[in-house]
Amino acid sequence: MIDILRDPALFARVLPEAESAFLPSEGDKKRLDIVTLCNSPLLQSVYAETLRIRTANMLPRIFETGEQPLKGWMFPKKSVMFILGNIVGFDKKVWNVGNEEDPHPVEEFWADRFLIYPNNPRSGPLRNPVAEITKDAKQESGSKENIPRFSTTGLTGAWIPYGGGNNMCPGRHFAKQELIGTFAMLCAHFDLEILTPAGFKLEPDTRYRMFGAMPVKGKIPARVRRRLGA
Numbered sequence: 025m026i027d028i029l030r031d032p033a034l035f036a037r038v039l040p041e042a043e044s045a046f047l048p049s050e051g052d053k054k055r056l057d058i059v060t061l062c063n064s065p066l067l068q069s070v071y072a073e074t075l076r077i078r079t080a081n082m083l084p085r086i087f088e089t090g091e092q093p094l095k096g097w098m099f100p101k102k103s104v105m106f107i108l109g110n111i112v113g114f115d116k117k118v119w120n121v122g123n124e125e126d127p128h129p130v131e132e133f134w135a136d137r138f139l140i141y142p143n144n145p146r147s148g149p150l151r152n153p154v155a156e157i158t159k160d161a162k163q164e165s166g167s168k169e170n171i172p173r174f175s176t177t178g179l180t181g182a183w184i185p186y187g188g189g190n191n192m193c194p195g196r197h198f199a200k201q202e203l204i205g206t207f208a209m210l211c212a213h214f215d216l217e218i219l220t221p222a223g224f225k226l227e228p229d230t231r232y233r234m235f236g237a238m239p240v241k242g243k244i245p246a247r248v249r250r251r252l253g254a
Contacts, residue, residue: 025207025210025216026218026226026240026244027074027135027226028070028135028207029216029217029218029246030218030220030224030226031135034070034135037066037135038066038070038135039211041061041064041066041067042061042067042207042208042211042212043211043212044060045057045058045060045061045064045208046208046212056208056209056212058201058204058205061204061205061208062201062204062205064204065171065172065173065174066135066136066139066172067204067207068174068204069135069136069137069138069139069172069174071200071203071204072137072138072149072174072176072183073133073134073135073137073138074133074203075183075185076110076113076137076183076185077110077113077132077133078228078237078238079109079110079113079185079236079237079238080108080109080110080228080230080232080233080234080235080236080238081108081109081110081184081185081187081234081235081236082106082107082108082109082234083106083107083109083187083188084104084105084106084107085104085105085107086102086103086104086105087099087101087102087103088101088102089101108233108234109184109185109187112181112182112183112184113130113183113184113185114130114131115130115182116130116151117151118150118151118179118182119137119150119151119182120137120146120147120149120150120151121151122134123146133226136172137149138174138175138176139172139173139174139175140172140173140174140175141170141172142171142172143170144170147172148175149175149178149179149183150178150179153178186199212251213250213251214248214249214250214251215247215248215249215250215251216247216248217246217247217248218244218245218246219246219247220244220245226240227240227241227242228240228241229241229242
């Protein structure tokens with residue numbers, strides 16, 4: 025929410041996506057269609073980018089074989105290794121960082137990082153798009169509307185906020201609905217404004233490293249006002 029609210033242009037794009045998921049219900053009330061909401065390409069991209077840049081979990085792994093994956097290190101068979109998950113989330117060799125005219129460093133939040141646009145084969149999360157993504161982009165290039173789609177293709181081992189393999193978090197789908205749904209509900213009931221000064225840089229509180237999500241360091245001033253009739 026902080027990253028969205030600090031960017032008025034992004035908020036103007038995101039708000040209609042959230043509002044369109046509220047459907048008429050009994051009386052004057054509306055119900056939130058969570059499936060429609062969580063299928064929004066833009067909201068999914070914002071969600072995925074938030075997890076890429078704001079999480080730092082520890083992933084335990086056991087060496088089942090004698091294979092040594094790290095040059096210069098020896099790991100006994102059956103030994104346990106812990107991997108800091110957000111290291112790969114900032115790997116410049118993996119992630120799309122934009123170009124000279126429109127740079128998007130891995131250290132900065134970019135809402136469109138996980139979106140593939142039909143008329144732009146260089147869009148999407150990967151620095152070097154895999155063949156399937158490039159092929160799909162070319163096939164869609166004739167579309168009259170430049171409608172993007174959300175993609176995590178090719179990110180196995182790079183986007184791992186929920187871990188990976190057979191032990192991947194079983195609650196990840198609920199967590200996605202909870203995160204995106206909470207944003208939509210707050211926007212529906214409150215006028216929200218972040219009051220950080222121009223040029224303010226968000227920094228993670230590294231004291232929470234290894235425990236999942238890292239909150240922002242320090243206090244973030246904000247104005248919250250209930251919407252009339254909400």
